[in-house]
Amino acid sequence: xxxxxxxxxxxxxxxxxxxxxxxxxxxxxxxxxxxxxxxxxxxxxxxxxxxxxxxxxxxxxxxxxxxxxxxxxxxxxxxxxxxxxxxxxxxxxxxxxxxxxxxxxxxxxxxxxxxxxxxxxxxxxxxxxxxxxxxxxxxxxxxxxxxxxxxxxxxxxxxxxxxxxxxxxxxxxxxxxxxxxxxxxxxxxxxxxxxxxxxxxxxxxxxxxxxxxxxxxxxxxxxxxxxxxxxxxxxxxxxxxxxxxxxxxxxxxxxxxxxxxxxxxxxxxxxxxxxxxxxxxxxxxxxxxxxxxxxxxxxxxxxxxxxxxxxxxxxxxxxxxxxxxxxxxxxxxxxxxxxxxxxxxxxxxxxxxxxxxxxxxxx
Ligand code: NAD
Ligand code: IPM
Ligand code: MN
Numbered sequence: 001x002x003x004x005x006x007x008x009x010x011x012x013x014x015x016x017x018x019x020x021x022x023x024x025x026x027x028x029x030x031x032x033x034x035x036x037x038x039x040x041x042x043x044x045x046x047x048x049x050x051x052x053x054x055x056x057x058x059x060x061x062x063x064x065x066x067x068x069x070x071x072x073x074x075x076x077x078x079x080x081x082x083x084x085x086x087x088x089x090x091x092x093x094x095x096x097x098x099x100x101x102x103x104x105x106x107x108x109x110x111x112x113x114x115x116x117x118x119x120x121x122x123x124x125x126x127x128x129x130x131x132x133x134x135x136x137x138x139x140x141x142x143x144x145x146x147x148x149x150x151x152x153x154x155x156x157x158x159x160x161x162x163x164x165x166x167x168x169x170x171x172x173x174x175x176x177x178x179x180x181x182x183x184x185x186x187x188x189x190x191x192x193x194x195x196x197x198x199x200x201x202x203x204x205x206x207x208x209x210x211x212x213x214x215x216x217x218x219x220x221x222x223x224x225x226x227x228x229x230x231x232x233x234x235x236x237x238x239x240x241x242x243x244x245x246x247x248x249x250x251x252x253x254x255x256x257x258x259x260x261x262x263x264x265x266x267x268x269x270x271x272x273x274x275x276x277x278x279x280x281x282x283x284x285x286x287x288x289x290x291x292x293x294x295x296x297x298x299x300x301x302x303x304x305x306x307x308x309x310x311x312x313x314x315x316x317x318x319x320x321x322x323x324x325x326x327x328x329x330x331x332x333x334x335x336x337x338x339x340x341x342x343x344x345x346x347x348x349x350x351x352x353x354x355x356x357x358x359x360x361x362x363x
Contacts, residue, residue, distance in 0.1 A: 001034035004309055007067040008039050009060065009096075012046040012089060013282025014292035014345075015073025021294035021349035022071055022301040025321075028356045029305070029314050040067065044096065045075025045089035045282075055092025061099050064275070069308040070100075071301060072277040077284045089282075098138050102267035102275055103167065104174045105135040106303070107250045109233075111257055114326040117337040118258030121230065129256050131236040132182065134175040135246025137267055139167045140197070142243050163197050163242070168204045170270070175240035176212045185216045185237035189225040189245055201242065222249070229253055250279050259334040261293025264300035266307050274308045276300040286333075290344035293332040295322055298352060321356040 008023065010016035023039055030037045042060040049055050055075070064070045075089040085091065111119075111129040119126045144160030172188075179186040188205045190198035202219055209217045220228065222245045228235065229249060233256050241249065254260045260280040267275040278296030286292055302318035305311040330351055331340040343351065 001030075001036060002309065002311075003036045003038070004069070005038045005040065005067040006304075007060075007063045007070045008041045009044040009064075009070060009072040010041065010047070011044050011073040011075040011282065012077045013074055013284050013287035015045070015075065015282055017073075017287070017290070017292050017345050018278065018294040018297035019071060019073040021345065021352070022297045024349055024353050025298050025318060025356065026301050026305075028353050029311075029317065032317070032357065032359075033311075033314055035311075035314075044072070044092045046077050046080045048092060049080060049083070049087055049089060053087075055087065055089050056095045056099075061096065064096065064100060069273065069304045070096075070275040071297075071304065072096075072275055073297065074278065074280060074282040076282045077287070094142055096275070097267060098143065100267075100273070100275060101138065101269045103136060103138045104171055104268045105137040105246065106178070106266045106268065106307075107133040107135060107246070107253070107263060107279055108303075109133065109250075109253045109256055109263065112262070112323060112326055114323070114329075115258040115262070115335055115337075118331070118335040119256060121256065125230075125233065126256050129233045131233060131253070132178060132238050133246055133250045133253060134171065134178060134238060134240040135250065136163075136167070136171040136241070136243045137246075138243075139163050140243035161195065161197050161242075163200070165200065165204065168201050169208070172201075172204050172208050172240060174268070174270075175238050176208055176215055179215045179238040180212055183237040184214055186212075186218070187225070187236055187239045188217065188219050189222050189239055189241035189249065190219065191222050191245075192219070193221060197242070205240075225249060226252060229256075254279065259293060261296050261332065261334045262299070263296050264298075264303050266300070266303040268307060272308050272310070274304065276304040276308075290346055291333050292345045293334050294345050294349050295332075295352075298322060298349075317356055317359055317361070318352075320361070321352050321359060324355050324359075325351045 192198040306315040
């Protein structure tokens, strides 16, 4: 078996609730496959602000840098919403992504057959959906400078959308690589009819396309992409886009699976290191009530096994366990449908762990 050190950043709200599920599931995987996973907890977000007066303490950065991968729950909450920008939990999240150079955020959207009825969309639309949003994560509007208020009465604001050629090239290359091992279709989403950054983005996609002749490339404007994602999501394989467009489109796409609580993500660079987090936030409205769906977090742990540790079969064991529990009719509140058995966070975690332990396929 392998030895891996995993830094765990539970964060705020439902973060710690879902993270505990991922740890339990990973411990069961380690047990089953003879691996040793060491979990080291560190502080981020509102929890870090309360304890250390900063959303990202230096020792958290160091813990992440000295580990093989990072698991993150979620950050933020009403308690810190009034804070000045540099003391907001979300700042910690942006800073850790930047510090670690995690420019590629993979957000797979896979329709679970047993959850078709949980989506607000028609069965024919969502059945067999299997797409991957590749969101640029360390540039664009989120990191533009200046980003500030101006004027004597501070009545003027500026945010900046900036990208270097190199930043666009690396995310576009990553997306082509992913498309070439999937269904070989790449959709680049931009706003090239308006934005200069998008024009350069489009040029770079065209340049890179020459190196991937077997990948079919299309360009769609972001507004139309938002529409097509609902109209006919099966037309998409890999979708590559800038930071903020990807943020928005992935929450929209989560509805194809039935809930924001189902979508995992991997934040990567060009080596095996990665940070893994659900795409959802800290859900203050249900925090502390044992209602959160832990599956996005658990599926993020599966992505960690696959992308950082090259543990394909271990990752599949988690995915199979999740699928089996859903097939047996168990649901958290966010994905409940007629005839399903509604369970809390703890119970859902326990069901997945038990299912995984009972799984006869060790590969
Ligand atoms: P949110 O994703 O936290 O919640 C949106 C809605 O989805 C809520 O009704 C919530 O209850 C529900 N939901 C989210 N995850 C769920 C889960 N696992 N199970 C069941 N229901 C779930 O977004 P928001 O309400 O806009 O933001 C709340 C806070 O989270 C804000 O402070 C925001 O900045 C932060 N946030 C953090 C992250 C992150 O840490 N990556 C992502 C998004 C938002
Ligand atoms: C996400 C979140 C974050 C983002 C926020 C909390 C900064 O919405 O991970 O999708 O926009 O990247
Ligand atoms: Mn988001």
